[in-house]
Amino acid sequence: MTETLTGRPDTPLPIAHHPVRDVLTGPVGSIGITLIIVLVAGLALIGPRFLSASNVTIAGQFVAIPMLIGGFASFALLAGVVDLSIGSIAGVAAAILGALLVNGWDIASAITLTLAACLLFGAINATAIVGFNADPIAATLGMLTGLRGATYVIVEAYGQSGSLFAFHDGLFALTNLMVWSLPLIFLVALGVTAVAAVIVGKTRLGRHTRAVGGDALAASRAGISVARVRTGALLLSALGAGLGGVLYVGQLGAVSRNLGFGLEFQVYAALMIGGFSILRGGVGSPAGGALGFLVIAGAANILDLSGISPYYVNIIVGMLLLAAVLLDRLRGGDAYE
Amino acid sequence: MADHAIGHAASAGRPGMRFRLDGWGTAAVVALAWVALVAVSAIHRADFVSHQTVLAITFTMSIVGVLAVGQALVGISGGFLDLSQPTSLILTALVASRLLALGLDPILVIPITLAVGAAWGLLNALIIVYGKLNPVIVTLATNFIGLAALFLIFQIAEAPIGSAFRAFGRGSFLGLPNIWWPMVALILIVGFLLPRTRYGRHAIAVGGNRFAAQARGISLRKTRFAIFVASGICAAMAGLLFAASSGPFTPASGTVYLLPVIAASILAGVSLGGGRGNIWLIMLSVGFLSTVPTALVFFGLTSDWQAIFQGVILMVAVAIDGYREKWVAR
Numbered sequence: 205m206t207e208t209l210t211g212r213p214d215t216p217l218p219i220a221h222h223p224v225r226d227v228l229t230g231p232v233g234s235i236g237i238t239l240i241i242v243l244v245a246g247l248a249l250i251g252p253r254f255l256s257a258s259n260v261t262i263a264g265q266f267v268a269i270p271m272l273i274g275g276f277a278s279f280a281l282l283a284g285v286v287d288l289s290i291g292s293i294a295g296v297a298a299a300i301l302g303a304l305l306v307n308g309w310d311i312a313s314a315i316t317l318t319l320a321a322c323l324l325f326g327a328i329n330a331t332a333i334v335g336f337n338a339d340p341i342a343a344t345l346g347m348l349t350g351l352r353g354a355t356y357v358i359v360e361a362y363g364q365s366g367s368l369f370a371f372h373d374g375l376f377a378l379t380n381l382m383v384w385s386l387p388l389i390f391l392v393a394l395g396v397t398a399v400a401a402v403i404v405g406k407t408r409l410g411r412h413t414r415a416v417g418g419d420a421l422a423a424s425r426a427g428i429s430v431a432r433v434r435t436g437a438l439l440l441s442a443l444g445a446g447l448g449g450v451l452y453v454g455q456l457g458a459v460s461r462n463l464g465f466g467l468e469f470q471v472y473a474a475l476m477i478g479g480f481s482i483l484r485g486g487v488g489s490p491a492g493g494a495l496g497f498l499v500i501a502g503a504a505n506i507l508d509l510s511g512i513s514p515y516y517v518n519i520i521v522g523m524l525l526l527a528a529v530l531l532d533r534l535r536g537g538d539a540y541e
Numbered sequence: 542m543a544d545h546a547i548g549h550a551a552s553a554g555r556p557g558m559r560f561r562l563d564g565w566g567t568a569a570v571v572a573l574a575w576v577a578l579v580a581v582s583a584i585h586r587a588d589f590v591s592h593q594t595v596l597a598i599t600f601t602m603s604i605v606g607v608l609a610v611g612q613a614l615v616g617i618s619g620g621f622l623d624l625s626q627p628t629s630l631i632l633t634a635l636v637a638s639r640l641l642a643l644g645l646d647p648i649l650v651i652p653i654t655l656a657v658g659a660a661w662g663l664l665n666a667l668i669i670v671y672g673k674l675n676p677v678i679v680t681l682a683t684n685f686i687g688l689a690a691l692f693l694i695f696q697i698a699e700a701p702i703g704s705a706f707r708a709f710g711r712g713s714f715l716g717l718p719n720i721w722w723p724m725v726a727l728i729l730i731v732g733f734l735l736p737r738t739r740y741g742r743h744a745i746a747v748g749g750n751r752f753a754a755q756a757r758g759i760s761l762r763k764t765r766f767a768i769f770v771a772s773g774i775c776a777a778m779a780g781l782l783f784a785a786s787s788g789p790f791t792p793a794s795g796t797v798y799l800l801p802v803i804a805a806s807i808l809a810g811v812s813l814g815g816g817r818g819n820i821w822l823i824m825l826s827v828g829f830l831s832t833v834p835t836a837l838v839f840f841g842l843t844s845d846w847q848a849i850f851q852g853v854i855l856m857v858a859v860a861i862d863g864y865r866e867k868w869v870a871r
Contacts, residue, residue, distance in 0.1 A: 332856055337863035339813045341622070341677070342803070343856055349800045350852020356845035466796075469681065476678065483675055515689040522686035526668065529678050539673040541751065541761050 231479030232492040234531055238477075238524070239495050242502040250509050257385050259505065264390035265380075267501035269294075269448045269455070271393040271494060274471045275400050276444020278493050281475060282404065283437035284417035284485025285333055285340040288468050289325065289347035290445040295464030296351040297322050297449025299358040302370030302459040306362050311374060319446045325351065326442025330435040341482075348468065359461040368459040375454030389451060393494075400490035413437060417485015473521050474500050477528045484538055499524065567810040567862065568822050574854075575829040582836040589839050592716065599721040601831035603786070604630075604779045606724040608798055609805040609823045610731050611775030615676065616806055617735070618768045619748035619815030620669075625680040626776050626802065627795035628687030629661045633780030634790060635691070638700040647706050651781060658777020659770045661687075666769035670762050676769075691792035699789040710785025720782040725824070727778065732820030744768055749816030804855040805830055807862070830854070 246254040253259060273290055280287040297318050304314035329347055332338040359368045381388040404410035415423040416433040424430045452463060472482050478496025480488030504517045533539055582589040608626055615623045637654045641647065668679045700706050712719045735741035746754040747764045755761055779798075783790070808826035811818030833854070834847045 328856075332860045332863075336860035337867040338856070338859040339863060342807055342813055342859040343863075345800060345803060346852045346855030346859065348852070349804075349848050349855065353845060353848025353850070353852060356848065357843075360843065360845055469685070473681070473685065483677060513693060515692040518685045518689035522682040522684075522689070525678065525682040525685070526672070526674070529674050530672050533673055538675075540669065540675045541673055 231487075231528075231532065231535075232489055232495065235478050235492050235495040235499065235528075239499050239502065242499050242506070246502060246506045249506055254506070254509070259509070261382070261385070261387055263501050263505045265387045265455070266504070267497050268387060268389040268393045269451050270467065270471050270474070271497040272389070272396055272451070273444050273448040273467070274475050274493055274497060275393065275396040275490060276447070277441045277471060278400065278475055278480055278488065278490055279404075279413060279437040280441040281472075281480045281482060281488060282413045282417045282485055283434050284420065285434050285438055286344065286472070286482040287326075287329060287438055287441040287445075288341060288344040288472075289329060289351060290441060290448075290471060291464040291467030291469075292348045292351035292355065293322055293325055293442050293445035293464075294449040294452065294467055295355040295459075295462075296325075296358070297446040298370075298453045298459040298463050299355045299368060299449075301450055301453050302368040303358050303362040305370045305372055305453075306368070311372060315450055318450060319443060322442045322446025322449075323439055326439040327435075329442065330438040333438065334431045334434050352465070355459075355463070356461050359459060363459070363461075366461045369457070370453055370459055371457040372454065375450075376457060379451055379454035389455075397490050397494040404490055414486045417487075419486070470500075470521075473525050477521070477524045479528070479532070481529075481532070481537075487532075487537070496528075567808065567858065568819075568825055570858075570861065571808050571822075571825050571829050575825070575832060578829070578832055578836055582832075582839050586839045589836070594835055595716075596713070596718060597835045598828065598831050600718045600786070601834065602827045603718065603720040603724045604783050605798060605801050605805055605831065606823060606827040607727055607775055607779040607782060608802040609809070609827055610727055610820060611772035611779075612802050612806040613809060613811045613818055613820055613823060614731070614735075614744065614768050614775070615772050616811040616813055617748050617815060617818040618744040618764060619751060620676040620765065620768055621813055621815075622677050622803065623665070623680050623769070623772045624677065624799065625661070625665060625684040625687060626772075626779075627793075627799050628684050628691065629658055629773055629776035630780045630783060630795040630798065631691055631790065631792055632661060632687065633658045633777040634700075634784040634795075635695060635698055637706075637781055637784045638698050641704060641706055642701050650706075654781055655774050655777045658773040658775075658780065660773070661776070662770040662773020663766070665773070666766045669769065670765050688792055688796075695792065697789050697791050699787075700784045706785050710782070710787075718786075720786050723778065723782065727775070728820055728823050732823075735820055740764075740767055745816060747815070800855075801830055801851060804851060804858070807855065808858050810862075812862070812866075 243255075273294060277287055277290050300321055301314055301318045304317060305311070309317075325347060329344055332343040333340050359366065362368050379389055383391055404414065412423070412428045413433055415426065415428055416430050420430045449464065453459060456463075472480075474496040475488065475493045476482060476496070477499060478488065478494065479492035500517070500521055503520050504514065507514060507516050529537075579589075608630065611626065612623055615621070633654050636657045637650055640650045640653060665676070665680055665683055668674060668683070669676050672679070700710075709719050714722060736745065743754070743759045743764050744767070746757065746759055747761060751761055783795075787794070805823060805826045806818075807813070808829065809818060809820075809822040830851065833850050834844060837844070837846050837850065
């Protein structure tokens with residue numbers, strides 16, 4: 205699959221780098237400008253209420269968990285192995301945790317076991333993709349379906365009428381905790397983004413991941429273990445989705461059978477708007493990805509406050525997605541012919 | 542035979558690989574799995590082997606099979622996936638239902654619905670070809686937009702109750718559901734034409750190696766347009782069968798088909814990278830996948846378990862496929 209996707213017909217002419225211009229014309233720059241447009245539109249349409257602490261809190265709580273999951277999943281994208289199963293992993297993690305809590309497990313061991321299960325799912329993904337050379341989209345689509353089925357079965361077994369009641373005081377308090385008048389989980393998501401940005405941009409691990417995603421053959425010739433990087437990225441992606449599922453249990457207090465359904469598309473749409481690609485590794489930065497989430501959250505919030513049908517959000521997301529990939533191509537990204 | 546032609550096109554650049562079991566290896570595995578599944582179910586419960594079971598399986602096969610033809614065409618021609626099928630399926634089902642409710646003759650409704658499906662495919666193709674954007678991302682985005690737009694248009698719809706159209710969807714012919722026969726016809730015809738017509742061979746060649754195809758004077762643009770319009774028409778055909786056979790449907794009703802359809806296409810040996818696949822084998826893969834839910838019922842498992850089995854089957858299939866390609870590449 206990658207052989208038809210990575211062919212870059214002409215290398216761009218060498219242009220002297222200029223830090224300010226690079227940022228403005230790069231993917232992070234365009235998504236940053238989009239975010240500013242959204243903020244201005246919000247202020248113009250909604251008024252000062254748009255940036256009030258209570259509204260930012262609502263929007264922050266809404267976007268925090270997908271953003272956290274996206275921060276982890278972006279490593280898999282960078283390594284060139286898209287993990288479509290993240291939505292289902294979040295769902296099944298919530299279901300497992302809920303079932304364990306219902307059965308009287310203490311929270312620490314329940315969360316540990318849940319995250320261990322998620323790592324196992326990540327390891328299965330990695331075995332299929334890295335070990336057996338399976339196509340990442342198709343293999344993780346299989347994992348997506350299988351774990352959705354597992355979520356149905358668990359919720360059916362331990363819950364009533366398609367929902368598993370799993371309220372936990374501590375977890376609820378944690379997911380609703382406010383720090384500096386912002387939700388803690390939103391700050392955690394921002395923190396994960398910051399750490400990811402440093403890892404990707406400044407460390408050897410990050411450079412290796414980008415190299416593997418950009419050109420696996422060249423990376424392996426340079427002595428980088430492609431298998432190890434991709435396995436690690438898939439494990440990380442599954443772990444992040446599992447953490448997201450755990451936080452959903454705290455936030456929602458119950459696990460519906462469809463928890464996390466379609467979440468992978470929401471997350472990847474945001475990451476792609478932020479400059480990542482689900483088909484080509486090595487591109488994108490965690491900061492851009494986080495801005496992508498903020499743009500969508502801002503747009504959703506504006507529609508919400510204006511009383512406009514939430515379905516318009518998906519229309520906007522779809523348009524932004526097309527615009528973002530088109531912009532990426534015009535900037536010299538891969539052309540599909 | 543058909544597969545041989547496709548395999549040949551795909552392996553044109555790799556001499557010595559011509560007689561590899563392209564596609565048929567997967568087919569043999571799927572056929573064995575199918576036989577094993579039927580055998581185990583029949584041993585477990587003798588009443589599994591009944592006309593009722595055959596009816597259930599063939600009914601499930603119909604819509605998945607028609608959509609899988611479109612998905613396979615996209616895959617074979619190197620377009621990877623058409624993720625917008627849930628939208629085109631429901632859009633066309635809605636158009637057909639609304640037109641029938643207006644009292645329009647089904648003879649007119651069918652071509653109009655197929656044209657709507659073709660128009661949806663054309664829209665995808667326009668964005669893909671002129672934007673030079675990857676079909677996976679384009680169809681992901683158009684599906685996002687399309688489903689949201691459908692939710693704005695309607696919440697629930699169905700074809701007029703008691704109409705001849707609905708009667709067709711519920712009826713059967715020669716002991717098998719009416720809606721099964723158009724699927725069989727589509728698979729046989731497309732599977733026959735694909736390796737034997739110029740357009741079909743162009744599609745295979747583009748999927749195998751687009752640069753080589755271009756060098757041979759094949760227009761990539763024309764091929765992309767043809768393939769995505771064909772996929773849209775398949776979705777419209779599925780939409781007609783869906784509107785005829787299902788009860789009330791919502792804009793989200795099409796989403797459940799996407800995964801079985803992709804699984805069916807991959808199990809039929811269609812490579813996501815393009816250039817390889819046999820439409821006829823869809824009969825086998827769809828038959829196998831559609832037997833799973835019915836068999837599960839006989840084992841006392843709810844339909845919730847179906848997704849687990851489908852997921853496992855898909856993962857195993859792509860792992861085998863990937864493993865084989867890795868060894869061939871060496």
